[in-house]
Amino acid sequence: xxxxxxxxxxxxxxxxxxxxxxxxxxxxxxxxxxxxxxxxxxxxxxxxxxxxxxxxxxxxxxxxxxxxxxxxxxxxxxxxxxxx
Numbered sequence: 001x002x003x004x005x006x007x008x009x010x011x012x013x014x015x016x017x018x019x020x021x022x023x024x025x026x027x028x029x030x031x032x033x034x035x036x037x038x039x040x041x042x043x044x045x046x047x048x049x050x051x052x053x054x055x056x057x058x059x060x061x062x063x064x065x066x067x068x069x070x071x072x073x074x075x076x077x078x079x080x081x082x083x084x
Contacts, residue, residue: 006038024058028084039083046080060084
């Protein structure tokens, strides 16, 4: 969280039992209505289409990319930055 800027980053890993049940919508609703955030960002591997679909369905929009910024499992990946 960046309280001074009313901004936070969301991170998630959904187990199958919760997929499609709206937990991300609930988290964003809480963040805006209760914590009074201005925006939320998500940093996602550009190849993770399931996560991108979830973010876009929830109202997040792509703001840009970080090229080759994340090392995972022997590979350097590109991150897509989304916000709502």
